[in-house]
Amino acid sequence: MKVPVLTVAALMLLAAPPARADEPVKSTSADLDGDGKPEAISVQWGQGDAQFVLKVGGATVRGKTNDxxxxxxxxxxxxxxxxxKEVAVDMGLTDDDHRSIVYGFxxxxxxxxxxxxxxxEVRGNGIVLSDSWMGFWNRREKYALDRKAWKLNPVPQELYFVGAEATVKKSFPIVRGTKDKAVVANLAEGSKIQVLAAAPVGPKDPDYWYLVKSxxxxxxxxxGQNLQDNTEGLPWAG
Structure with a gap:
């Protein structure tokens, strides 16, 4: 049976790898404002400087490096x-201090x-997906472009997907809710669990509540401390 060409093309698009920003460089050129003329783009920064200087054509802006x-x-x-098109200043050598500041011209x-x-992921659909490593899972944030306001706005999520599996090495309880401590089950030693999602504890607490399936x-x-102390098999890494 022959598969229609349009179907094959659609499957190829669905299977296309996620688009990512190019590797950062000190200087380049591109037509950012759509006038058909490329602008010279460069960033200047010295080791230990608290600020960087971004230049696009005749425009200049200073930004903080946060060390x-x-x-x-x-x-x-x-x-x-x-x-x-937009230009991003890329900072940080580790996931902990990494940050990208996006500018429009x-x-x-x-x-x-x-x-x-x-x-x-930057697919050209007005959305940026941003991953942060959280010890054994990636927290994925979404940002949506508001072109009228020239803003890339975060889209809040109540929960973050985790999708990790672990083995219980010491029994511990899971409770009904983040504010309801009624015990749903005591996880059996040696049993397999799935960590489905994470919810921030609060704005001043870096820890998370984790939704677990027994x-x-x-x-x-x-x-999170229960998972770290009482399970094995999670891909913990700094």
Missing amino acids: AEVRGVSVIDLDGGDKW DGKALKELGSPHALT STGLLGWTR
């Missing part, structure tokens, strides 16, 4: 449906659009 090393700039296209001035942790199909919550 992170500036790696360079990359050109991205947040929305393939408009005439604009309107032909006259540079405008800071937003500052995602990383440019994990080997018997029950759902309940536990704190």
